Amino acid sequence: MKNILVFITFLFVIHSFSQTTNKSVFVNFIENPIVLDANLNENEWKDSKGASGFWQYFPSDSTQAKQQASIKFLFDDKNLYIGAKVNAPDNKFITPSLRRDFRAGGSDNITFLFDTFNDGTNAFIFGTNPYGVKREMLLSGGGSELRGFTMAWDTKWQCKTEIKDDHYIIEMIIPLSAFKYREGETKWRFNSYHFDTQYNERNTWVNIPQNQFIFNLAYMGEMIFEKPLGKSKSPISIIPYVNAITAKDFENKTSITDLKFGGDAKFTIGNSMNLDITLNPDFSQVEVDQQITNLTRFEVSLPERRLFFIENSDLFADFGNNRDSNPFFSRRIGIAKDANDNTIENDIIAGVRLSGKVNNNLRVGLLTMQTAEDIENEIPTVNSAVITLQQKLFSRSNISFMIINKEATKEYDFLAEEDTYNRIIGMDYRLASEDNSWVGKYFIHKSFSPGIKNKDYSAGFSTQYFNRNFSARINGVYVGENYQSDLGFLRRTDIFKISPQIERTFWPNESKIQKHSFSITPIFIWKPELNFKNSDYAIISRWRANFINTAELTAEMKNRFTYLFSEFDPTGTDGAIPLPANKGYAYTNFNLSYRSDQRKNFSYRIEPSVGTFFNGKKYSLTTNLAWRIQPYFSGSMQINYDKVILPNPFPNASIWLIGPKIDITFNKSLFWSTFIQYSSQQENFGINTKLQWRFAPLSDLFIVYNDNYYSNNFAPRFKSLNLKLTYWLNI
Template structure:
């Protein structure tokens, strides 16, 4: 069989298979586990204002309907919750008012800190999900804990996995809590302008989930099976408004900043003092569209990236933390395949490589970002950002543009179309002809069945750039099945050797990749084990340009057990084959002799992992592994620990050690990554955190210390100190201090 026919037949078969499954899944009505009909409650309209002090002493709460009778999600998912929750809602023309009563065994709550946007899974709290377009795809999240600490977030992609969940999004709202002997109450006042919804709407989809550390229970208003995510949007009830919602007029929000900074570069012997001014504006267009404008943005206050040890030949992606790129980010960043062919990765904008291939900041001059829903089923996203030239580091000024369209089909699926353009308009001597522009056009079909059992994707992308030889396509398909006892998934991805997306994340080109993952889950009764599973996960990669030579294989088998005390244990065996096309030094040792390319390597390894109960004051994880590594040996150990001095101090430590021993004349190495962090929340408005990171692979010892004072809603004063040293000799690299003030002004 000729290679072109092999590729074509494979993709035709997989596309037809995915389409048939998609139509089968869409044709079936949702079957909600443990219930036969959708639950609902009435949200009454009032003409009084409620002050959110956490005490439900206003008589008007007695008139409100309740969302109650919660179901247990963990440790069982077939009974009513042992510790119940009652949620009441009222509204007026401006606000949604929420009163919550949460029953508990006592007052011994687990609280990580007083900082906003806390992590929910290891502490006591309750979260509320609002699917304002009832599409089962996107939702707003608002949460609160017994101390009145708040969080908000966005859920996309139906809540299928953790990548669809972000708490980086911020919006103005109020809330507080009051603790009693065996319960606590919370009040929340959320402006309707915080949501996006259709004018005249009378019903939103709603669910709520709660973590209760004292009874070791997780509960939800709508009964959700444990094989599904607790924030999955396939399981929602109805909140029905007494009268239709009116037009939501979001005031114009201006968010200016002033930043004074001092930087000392010890390598270059330079001292730089700088005063920067800029800001953002947020404009609401109707009830459903956002226009974000930024001018000379500054991200000095954003949390520093966690350093990682990279023993592969490929780049590692890190999460986006900049607020400007967060809202509706799924509309831009969910195209293609997140691991192998993601055409838009917002971190590419504002970050570039200098002449020594070091990653440095590339100043953003300004930009606009329009996103939201034009109709109930049709979404639009448009982004245009201009970056500045840095001719000393041979970085051109680029215009970065993306247009994204998404149409809902069937119950929860959608079809998306996008166009990306990265272009430098000026002719620079240091820019090669093939790098003057890069454009990508693509199409996605995203499948989510109504009951969350089936999900998948088909995508097709083509890039356009000067001097391409035509091998500039990327396409693929993925299908997943998730039931209580069986899970299965499969993927096939092709990325041509000339495919490029300068604003995307493409780990490698010239691949045809496939994998199949099979998992059998067991639910023992009367056991300390909550569930355990066996997984089998083979991966194959071929190189089309090398006559479809098999360049990578991995056969992975795993057993995993989740215990009823919420700890977790797993054991894994891997058999790996890697064909090195080019020479490669996995230790990244300067001046070392790399492993020879054009050669294959077989190696095996075993790994175990244990994670203790994260609800405890002290928790930890350990993950040792040992085995062959290319033509040598490798021992690795990584672990972490956390300790809470509730509720104001949270200590954490991450450590990884890799011992790589290769035969002479190739390099061996001991690679360390140590990262302690201390977080102190003096109050709900003053936070201090210090992160220390030591990595001898990156030859860096870094200190990032950040003091934040939230002096008004979403308005902050930051004092940020950064210090970096070379590991050898502990010589200083750079040192900086920033004083930045931002203020959120509604007009």
């Protein structure tokens, strides 16, 4: 009890250190809708007082912006209206393409963040550039991590821009139904940032220190509505699809011709809850996953892009430790292992998901999905279900609870008892002080599987402190030997890992370097069931410099140790003699990385590396080249080369990964992209070419051609032609 009281006192002390802001902007109520023309000449705009007085975030965070923006808001019973003037030295703006959901870096744009529940944890984000290209996102985790962005989220809204000699005007109409908020609310937390490539400024309405991300939700002002917000009349969204595919699998000598129908439906319950339903979903990807070179012993996690899982995804996916002990990883649903332990697609019959806010402080998430049986491949029909609750604590922290269940809903002769079900219960506490100088996460989870009685826990802790010149972190994770998460992502079990970090940042005056920092990150892993034998360590020493022109230079040294408990071939060479088990290997490598100014038409990133590798040597070179003819053409080339030299009789390898990509945006509705990937490690040469026509808002026609070959002899592997039509209908 004494320890609990000390911990609670510690949390209150942390929350006593805070920064507040009294910046606010008034939002007038109007009776008549605004005409979307980017002129801002209506009397309603003239009578509105704007949000102004932007601060620099880059290159300095202590002066007013040289290129200011002024933002005005209006609202009626259906829509939020945004009008803004963004100043610039001239009209030579940078925009890489006309494709929706662009990234802010290296281009001119303005972004608006709305914390509609005033919790400092989640936000809706809308943005545009001088050419009127739209982007919208969800942000979770308080804006403390880059992975908090959900860029796959889409909603219907309107935007128009007009470019002038020394500024551009934007006008937006966003349906209130695009947001989630409490009926009767009179204020939202709000911030905005804009990038100016000519003056090389990044500016924010509310001043944000540079040791925090520009999108951090701890630093926001307020939007004060003239009258309480009413109940949003949210439409019912019906999103049917039809997918015609013809394919030939040369490896298995099979041909496929299929025509699938199905779709999704989205309902809003009240103003703040989402109900998502999917029937006979088509979870085939029109976007291909990017291949990587994997020289480790572990599986690699790839991001979720499927519509059904997107909104409020953090409610389900942010439990545990995303690298070592993530109990729910949605990409597990829709795939399964066949009788030969091969990973294959598993059809999903239907799914239902309810998620959102019950009130300003409580969020809930419920998910259930049923997958089809596949007797030929010995795959049972399975129900996957998740229940989560998240309660806000203090100003920006929260505590969450979850129950996860994966269970076969029929009995099968081929199904072993230990595979009939897997369940997890757990609790997570996420700490975020009001000014985000303290952040942390603490969790404990327990799994339940047939025949397992002990060592089935996972737990972790993380605490980090920031200020302008110094940051420190201490974290650790434990994964029991028998802990099992069939719907999660676990790299390995029976580990205890700690990974502290300390970093010192310097801010030179009148220098080409905007800031530079030194950090050291020791990472140690032990095996508890082997008398805490040290299985791995890495000590990463890093110097990083950010230049005024946005270029970045990094130099690092990595001292590593790996103990092999089973034999392992790091090259992945067929028939090669693997490195022997029950032996430890210490090795060191040196890395240099340089990223050029992304504002240029041609930019690049180059990363050479040299050093020892297990009992041999490794030389690596990673290069990313990018070229654009704005706004219609952009091209890129990824080249990874790894030369692994091991002593006889172990294998040597030259591993190549080459990935050129061409992206043409004919206009804001018609796009064509081609992605070519060559991987010597996976012995694959693949071509993915896709034509996308957005014939109506959020409604698309895709024509996708995939062609894969064995890279060693160029024999055909797999070919497919896919025509997919989706239509987003609001009722």
